[in-house]
Amino acid sequence: KAGVTQTPRYLIKTRGQQVTLSCSPISGHRSVSWYQQTPGQGLQFLFEYFSETQRNKGNFPGRFSGRQFSNSRSEMNVSTLELGDSALYLCASSLAAGLAGPNEQFFGPGTRLTVL
């Protein structure tokens, strides 16, 4: 079974631009969570989608948004990029995510975003 895939793997943008990152979950997984990882703040939860609905979100500004499609693929968008948005963005997929069984999450390789 293929793992979680994320595209692109690397991105370089300038301040003020916007960016869209994509995540394809493991086949059969319906929950997708997004995380931001930086040296200073560590791993922080952005939001989670299940059946095209955002069920949970972390403490990030509205510039960070996401969506999920009917095939469970997910995208996240960051508008008006700031230097501090430079980070590794990770998505994770889960089979159950609270419906039944534990919230066991499997992560993709991440997208490294650099904002200049």
Place this chain on the structure above:
Amino acid sequence: SQQGEEDPQALSIQEGENATMNCSYKTSINNLQWYRQNSGRGLVHLILIRSNEREKHSGRLRVTLDTSKKSSSLLITASRAADTASYFCATDASGDSWGKLQFGAGTQVVVTP
């Protein structure tokens, strides 16, 4: 804010030795998971232990959970150079678990041949 705190922050050992790292957390949890990350890449899922379990094994890994102390430990036995990585604990907090894991700051483990 981060739920978990790992201890130590860094660990340097030689091949064949055991590595032990600890994780403490603050709130009630459904389960606790350990992940490995190599050089800023994605997280690799190692093991999940549920709140009603006290110990779990997977290959050379042994995880314990003490919910009364809100702490967990990860033991890697007979370490190898390939175990060099950062290790994170992540908690699935009760009542706030829709897809959200809270991570500690991680333990950097270096295994020298």
